[in-house]
Structure formats: C-alpha cells, structure tokens
Amino acid sequence: MSGNARDRLKKLHRICRERGIPLTSQRRAVLETLLLRSDHPTADQVFEAVQDQSPRISRRTVYRVLDTLVEFGLIRRVHHPGAIARFDGMIHRHHHLVCIRCNKIVDLESPDLDNISLPKGKPQGFDVCDFSVQFMGMCPKCRKEKKK
Amino acid sequence: MSGNARDRLKKLHRICRERGIPLTSQRRAVLETLLLRSDHPTADQVFEAVQDQSPRISRRTVYRVLDTLVEFGLIRRVHHPGAIARFDGMIHRHHHLVCIRCNKIVDLESPDLDNISLPKGKPQGFDVCDFSVQFMGMCPKCRKEKKK
DNA sequence: TGTTAGTTAGCATATTATGTCAACACGGGG
DNA sequence: CCCCGTGTTGACATAATATGCTAACTAACA
Structure with a gap:
C-alpha cells in the first residue's frame, strides 16, 4: 500500500x-x-x-x-x-473526462486548471470551498463504435 | 414560452x-x-x-x-x-454550484469561466467538446442548519 | 385513407438505496 | 485485564429508481 x-x-x-x-x-x-x-x-x-x-x-x-x-x-x-x-479515493483537486455516450469517467490531472479563481464573495449564498472541471467528450471506444 | x-x-x-x-x-x-x-x-x-x-x-x-x-x-x-x-434544459455553457451537504445544485453563469481552454489534443483519447465547472460549497440553508 | 416502421403504455422485474432494531464492538474507567 | 455504556453493525424489510418486454397504437408518407 x-x-x-x-x-x-x-x-x-x-x-x-x-x-x-x-x-x-x-x-x-x-x-x-x-x-x-x-x-x-x-x-x-x-x-x-x-x-x-x-x-x-x-x-x-x-x-x-x-x-x-x-x-x-x-x-x-x-x-x-x-x-x-x-466514490473516489482521490481527494486532492483533480478533474474529470466524461464520455457523453457511455458515461465512462476518468481522472484528469492538470495543474493549469487548478488556478481557476473561486468566485468572489458568496455567489447565490454558497460558501465555495473547492471546484472540479468536467470535460465532456467521447471516449476512444465510443468513437470507434459510432463510426460503424 | x-x-x-x-x-x-x-x-x-x-x-x-x-x-x-x-x-x-x-x-x-x-x-x-x-x-x-x-x-x-x-x-x-x-x-x-x-x-x-x-x-x-x-x-x-x-x-x-x-x-x-x-x-x-x-x-x-x-x-x-x-x-x-x-436533467437540465439548458445546454449552453454554464456551471454549477453544488452543496456538499444537501446536494442541492444551482446554475452559475460566469463569462470569466467560459474561456478555459480545452485540453490540447486528445487527453486519454477523449475527444473533448465542452466542459463545465462545478463549485463545491455549502448552501445558505445548510450553513444555518449546521450552526445549530 | 391505407400501409408500415417505429413508438408507446402498462405491466413485470431488476437495480440501487434507506428505515428499523436487536445484537454486537469499540473505547474508557476501574 | 475486565466490565459498562455509547454508538455501530447486520439482517431483514421496504422504498426509490431504472429497465425489459410485447400488444396496441401513432406519425410519416405515398
């Protein structure tokens, strides 16, 4: 371990x-x-x-x-x-790639994205403590299957 | 309508x-x-x-x-x-505020965030077409209830 | 209006999640 | 080391959510 x-x-x-x-x-x-x-x-x-x-x-x-x-x-x-x-055992800041076809989801580490600034103040009253970016797209497997 | x-x-x-x-x-x-x-x-x-x-x-x-x-x-x-x-009837780019306590979710419009650049190439083979940012935090209602 | 391909309604069933409570295990004190 | 009390667990029942199936139906088109 x-x-x-x-x-x-x-x-x-x-x-x-x-x-x-x-x-x-x-x-x-x-x-x-x-x-x-x-x-x-x-x-x-x-x-x-x-x-x-x-x-x-x-x-x-x-x-x-x-x-x-x-x-x-x-x-x-x-x-x-x-x-x-x-559930996800990783709790450090990371992002996700989500397949719009099969809903598969994989982690994406990207230091570039970690610098997004949290919204100023409390938008809609929310006390924001973290964020995560989800990229929607198609995974390799679904791209292949769709071509058929 | x-x-x-x-x-x-x-x-x-x-x-x-x-x-x-x-x-x-x-x-x-x-x-x-x-x-x-x-x-x-x-x-x-x-x-x-x-x-x-x-x-x-x-x-x-x-x-x-x-x-x-x-x-x-x-x-x-x-x-x-x-x-x-x-399900969400809004399909233009927008983001979400998610309450970590009650899972309530509300939309957040923020032009600042819309300029995040998509990952270069095809990360993990994914063909990315869009993204959405999720901000995790606590909604006003839960903040009040937790204080008790 | 008649034909046909594809969809829907209404059921059953599968899958996922939660309520309840007696039995049990952890942690602290002797 | 052992016992006691608080809080957790296990095993059930039940609720909530999602999907499989097929006869009846409807939209689209000629």
Missing part, C-alpha cells in the same frame, strides 16, 4: 478520536479498499471488493460507512452523470 | 425529420416541460410535471424520451453528486 493510503488511514484514526466515535474495522476496511483502486467504483462494487477483507460485512454498512467517510472528507462522492452513486 | 424554447422545439422537429423518426407528442411534451423549468428535475419529477400536458403518458416513456433527447443534444444529463439522474 502506498504511503498516501497509510496517511489517509492515520487521518481516519485521528478524526475518529477527535469526534469520539469508534474506529471500527469496517470503516478501516472500506477506506482501505477504496484507496487501493484508482477507478470510481459504485457502492456495490465497493461492497464486493471489501468482502475480501471483511467477509461478514453487510451491504447496508458499506453504504453507511461510505457516507461517513464522505462527511469526514476522506473520500469523495463523484459527480457522475449516470444514475448510480460513485 | 420563450423564443429559446420555441427554437429548441423546432430543432427537435428538424432532428426527427433528418433521422427519419417520428416526432411524437410525447417527445414534444417532455421537451417542453423541461424547457419550462430552470431547476434540475429528476426523471420522476419530469414525469409528474409532464402529466399536465399528457395525462396518459407512462413513466417508462418519460425515461426513454429523456434518453433520446440527451442523445440528440437537446437536453443534458446533469452530473449530479446524488444517486438520481437529473
């Missing part, structure tokens, strides 16, 4: 102590599982994967833990155009 | 003729309904609303028509962080 993941687990530990809530094995397992992948799994995919570590974990708990981790800022709920909630 | 909406209906008419597919009353009704609102309704909210015009329309058809309209580029599937697909 990368050092980054180890740091994140320590952060989970710290947050739990600060908030006075238990650091359960399930919380650790779900976070670890998510950190080990670089895609954007659905809650059910996380449930599948986490069973390697915690065979007795319930689906309900995975959903609950994911919400908790999002609230702690340890993972992100990805803004995905499909109907299913997806 | 605004001229913009009228134009979009004409566009639907044109696209249907070009593709040789019928311009059904259901397609028109769903598009009209979506153009009349400025929020980001879910498919079911569209279903509710469209019944004023087409009381006999089925839920299944609304889902299908929404997909069709997205494929035609007449509406957008909004990249919403929640679990439910949402």
Whole structure:
C-alpha cells in the first residue's frame, strides 16, 4: 500500500478520536479498499471488493460507512452523470473526462486548471470551498463504435 | 414560452425529420416541460410535471424520451453528486454550484469561466467538446442548519 | 385513407438505496 | 485485564429508481 493510503488511514484514526466515535474495522476496511483502486467504483462494487477483507460485512454498512467517510472528507462522492452513486479515493483537486455516450469517467490531472479563481464573495449564498472541471467528450471506444 | 424554447422545439422537429423518426407528442411534451423549468428535475419529477400536458403518458416513456433527447443534444444529463439522474434544459455553457451537504445544485453563469481552454489534443483519447465547472460549497440553508 | 416502421403504455422485474432494531464492538474507567 | 455504556453493525424489510418486454397504437408518407 502506498504511503498516501497509510496517511489517509492515520487521518481516519485521528478524526475518529477527535469526534469520539469508534474506529471500527469496517470503516478501516472500506477506506482501505477504496484507496487501493484508482477507478470510481459504485457502492456495490465497493461492497464486493471489501468482502475480501471483511467477509461478514453487510451491504447496508458499506453504504453507511461510505457516507461517513464522505462527511469526514476522506473520500469523495463523484459527480457522475449516470444514475448510480460513485466514490473516489482521490481527494486532492483533480478533474474529470466524461464520455457523453457511455458515461465512462476518468481522472484528469492538470495543474493549469487548478488556478481557476473561486468566485468572489458568496455567489447565490454558497460558501465555495473547492471546484472540479468536467470535460465532456467521447471516449476512444465510443468513437470507434459510432463510426460503424 | 420563450423564443429559446420555441427554437429548441423546432430543432427537435428538424432532428426527427433528418433521422427519419417520428416526432411524437410525447417527445414534444417532455421537451417542453423541461424547457419550462430552470431547476434540475429528476426523471420522476419530469414525469409528474409532464402529466399536465399528457395525462396518459407512462413513466417508462418519460425515461426513454429523456434518453433520446440527451442523445440528440437537446437536453443534458446533469452530473449530479446524488444517486438520481437529473436533467437540465439548458445546454449552453454554464456551471454549477453544488452543496456538499444537501446536494442541492444551482446554475452559475460566469463569462470569466467560459474561456478555459480545452485540453490540447486528445487527453486519454477523449475527444473533448465542452466542459463545465462545478463549485463545491455549502448552501445558505445548510450553513444555518449546521450552526445549530 | 391505407400501409408500415417505429413508438408507446402498462405491466413485470431488476437495480440501487434507506428505515428499523436487536445484537454486537469499540473505547474508557476501574 | 475486565466490565459498562455509547454508538455501530447486520439482517431483514421496504422504498426509490431504472429497465425489459410485447400488444396496441401513432406519425410519416405515398
């Protein structure tokens, strides 16, 4: 496991102590599982994967833990155009390429984009703390399939 | 109805003729309904609303028509962080403010942001045609509620 | 107006998400 | 090290959301 993941687990530990809530094995397992992948799994995919570590974990708990981790800022709920909630272990600023045909989504790192200035003041009353750019386009696979 | 909406209906008419597919009353009704609102309704909210015009329309058809309209580029599937697909009648370039607490989403018009340059070439093989910026923050209502 | 291709309505079913509560585990104090 | 209390988990039921299927229907065109 990368050092980054180890740091994140320590952060989970710290947050739990600060908030006075238990650091359960399930919380650790779900976070670890998510950190080990670089895609954007659905809650059910996380449930599948986490069973390697915690065979007795319930689906309900995975959903609950994911919400908790999002609230702690340890993972992100990805803004995905499909109907299913997806989660992302990467919480540093990054952007997304979204396929307008198959809804596939991949990360895009681009330091150029990170300098966009946040809106001045509180637009529409929102207290903005971060942003992410989504580029809409067609993925290679869909381009090929569409030519047919 | 605004001229913009009228134009979009004409566009639907044109696209249907070009593709040789019928311009059904259901397609028109769903598009009209979506153009009349400025929020980001879910498919079911569209279903509710469209019944004023087409009381006999089925839920299944609304889902299908929404997909069709997205494929035609007449509406957008909004990249919403929640679990439910949402749709947007606005297809010109605009951005979103997303509440990290209640997932509320509102539009943000900002000419400054429209000048972001698309990535050079085809990043990860994607053929990028548009983009949208999402600002994450907390809406006024949630800020108040959290203070309690 | 009649023909035909494509769509729709209405159902069933699949998929995804949440409510509830008894049993259980974590964390702190003795 | 063990026990106790708070908060979490597991397993169910249920709700919410989305899709598959086919007979009946409608738009488009001659």
